[in-house]
Amino acid sequence: MLQDVCAAKPEGRNWTRETWKAAFMNSLGHQCQFAEGLDGTGPFPVGFRSSGLTVAQMRDLIEVIYEYGSRHGVEWKEAERSGFMGQAA
Template identity: 35%
Template sequence: MTQQFHLVNESVKQNAINYIRQLPVDNKRPMILDVKESTRTAIQNRKMWPLLKDLSDQVFWFGNKYDSDDWKDLITALVAKTKKQEQRMAPGLDGGVVMFGQRTSKMTIPQMVDVIETIYWFGTQQGVNFSEQSRNEIEWAKRWGDSNAK
C-alpha cells in the first residue's frame, strides 16, 4: 500500500494528517513514512538534455569528445563536489575505474537548478554556442522562474 500527498495547501496537509491517523500501529511490522522534497520536474529534465547535447557537439575535453550521458556525469560530479557531497569510485570489475555518480532523476528541484546553471556556466566558459532549442528552454525557464518567484 502506498499513498502520496503533495503538500501544496493546507487542505492537502489536513488530508495527509487524517490518513496518518487511520493507519494501524504494529510494533512487529511498523509502517514507514517518508517525507521528502519533490524531485526534479519534467521541465527541468527537458531543459537539461538540449544543453548537454550542445556540450557533446561542441566541446572537446582533454582531447576527447563525449556524448550527452557522459557530460551529464561530468557535470553532476562537479555539482556534487561544489556542494561537498561525497564522490566515490571503485575499480571496475573488468578493469578501469567506475565513478558512482548522481542520478538526476533523484535530485531535488534546487539540485537540478544547480546542474542546469552549471551546464550553462561551463558551456559559456568553453565558448559553446547554445542551440536555438537550448536558448528557448533557457528563456522559458527564466520567464517561469520570474513569474513563480515568491
C-alpha cells in the same frame, strides 16, 4: 544541454552525454561510484541519476552547465529545438 556540450567538445574533450553529466554533477559535490568495464578498459561512473535531484539541485546543475558552456563557446540549441527561437520577448 548535454548534447550541445558534447557537440562543442570543450577543451578537446570528446565525452558522451553521460560522462558530461557525471562531471557536472561531481562539480556540485554529488558522489559517484565506479564499476570496472566488462572488457577491462577501466572504470566508468555509475549512480549519477539527475531524476533524483530536488528542484534546487536541478537548478544548480543547469546553471553550472550553462556557465561552463558559455565560457567554452557552446552554442545552445535547446531554444531552437523547443520552438522559442525568433519569438519576441
